[in-house]
Amino acid sequence: MFENAKVEAKANIYFDGKVTSRTLHLENGEAVTLGFMLEGSYTFNTQKKEIMKVTQGAMTVLLPNEESWKTVSENEEFIVPANSAFQVKIEKYADYTCYYVTED
Amino acid sequence: MFENAKVEAKANIYFDGKVTSRTLHLENGEAVTLGFMLEGSYTFNTQKKEIMKVTQGAMTVLLPNEESWKTVSENEEFIVPANSAFQVKIEKYADYTCYYVTED
Numbered sequence: 001m002f003e004n005a006k007v008e009a010k011a012n013i014y015f016d017g018k019v020t021s022r023t024l025h026l027e028n029g030e031a032v033t034l035g036f037m038l039e040g041s042y043t044f045n046t047q048k049k050e051i052m053k054v055t056q057g058a059m060t061v062l063l064p065n066e067e068s069w070k071t072v073s074e075n076e077e078f079i080v081p082a083n084s085a086f087q088v089k090i091e092k093y094a095d096y097t098c099y100y101v102t103e104d
Numbered sequence: 105m106f107e108n109a110k111v112e113a114k115a116n117i118y119f120d121g122k123v124t125s126r127t128l129h130l131e132n133g134e135a136v137t138l139g140f141m142l143e144g145s146y147t148f149n150t151q152k153k154e155i156m157k158v159t160q161g162a163m164t165v166l167l168p169n170e171e172s173w174k175t176v177s178e179n180e181e182f183i184v185p186a187n188s189a190f191q192v193k194i195e196k197y198a199d200y201t202c203y204y205v206t207e208d
């Protein structure tokens with residue numbers, strides 16, 4: 001549960017709606033997005049470093065500079081470096097939380 | 105924008121993920137859901153009276169005790185009585201906010 005969040009009413013829509021997320025602005029000035037991906041293959045670009053936590057379902061990811069895909073299940077997370085790209089394959093669906101990390 | 109909301113990390117998932125929503129608990133004790141529907145035909149049952157506002161995209165709805173479908177577009181809303189059912193058809197997608205109204 002996220003407390004004292006400012007939540008944007010409109011979803012962020014990607015890939016014709018097969019990937020959507022909602023932005024929460026937290027009290028500490030940080031933002032997280034709560035997202036949902038349906039079946040498909042997607043490539044995402046990062047600006048900040050991201051911590052992606054799967055909250056329901058599963059996603060299979062290929063991280064930058066890695067050669068093998070790995071499946072990330074409920075309650076597992078992975079880290080994506082800033083200014084990079086990662087690929088995701090979804091078999092059924094994945095519900096996730098994305099934390100954006102500001103680095104010094 | 106919703107302020108000071110408690111937001112559940114996990115989405116509510118319906119119809120294999122083609123309809124999802126996220127629950128926000130507001131300071132006044134009420135809850136709203138921010139939802140997203142992809143292409144398809146759906147029937148929903150209400151418990152409380154609902155005010156459904158389309159925030160992006162469009163949905164075509166058949167309300168209880170009505171005979172004709174009507175299309176509801178961005179920034180338009182409709183009301184669904186408590187303890188009833190309504191049908192929705194989505195051509196592309198619909199992003200929506202659902203307000204739950206407690207009646208005396």
